[in-house]
Structures are given as C-alpha cells and as structure tokens.
Amino acid sequence: MTRAKQAFDDILHAALDLGGTITGEHGVGSLKRGFLPAQLGSETLRLHHTLKGALDPLGILNPGKLV
Numbered sequence: 001m002t003r004a005k006q007a008f009d010d011i012l013h014a015a016l017d018l019g020g021t022i023t024g025e026h027g028v029g030s031l032k033r034g035f036l037p038a039q040l041g042s043e044t045l046r047l048h049h050t051l052k053g054a055l056d057p058l059g060i061l062n063p064g065k066l067v
Contacts (some may be wrong), residue, residue: 012032016035
C-alpha cells in the first residue's frame with residue numbers, strides 16, 4: 001500500500017511538473033485534494049473558496065469537500 005501511494009504521488013507530481021493537470025472529468029477527489037494547491041496556486045484556490053462561499057453560504061452543496 002505504501003509503494004502504491006508513493007507511485008500515485010510520483011505520477012501526480014510528474015503531471016504537474018510537465019504542465020499538466022491532476023483534475024479529471026469529475027474534478028478532484030479526496031486522494032488528489034492535497035495536490036490541488038500545487039496545481040492552482042494559493043490565489044486561485046482562495047478565489048475558488050470565495051466563489052463557493054458566495055454560491056453556497058450554508059455549505060450544503062457537497063459538504064466536507066475542499067471546493
């Protein structure tokens with residue numbers, strides 16, 4: 001399991017290093033959420049949170065998710 005997690009992390013790092021994305025058709029799941037700041041940067045991630053807060057002030061849409 002440890003080797004599989006390391007391989008997964010290595011693949012995501014390689015994708016970002018090559019200018020790619022970690023997102024897929026359905027967005028970023030819990031396994032990839034730690035890599036989202038590296039892809040978006042802090043300013044864009046903050047913007048995502050601001051937009052989510054404006055559109056979902058009660059936090060009822062997809063609760064417990066990063067964005």
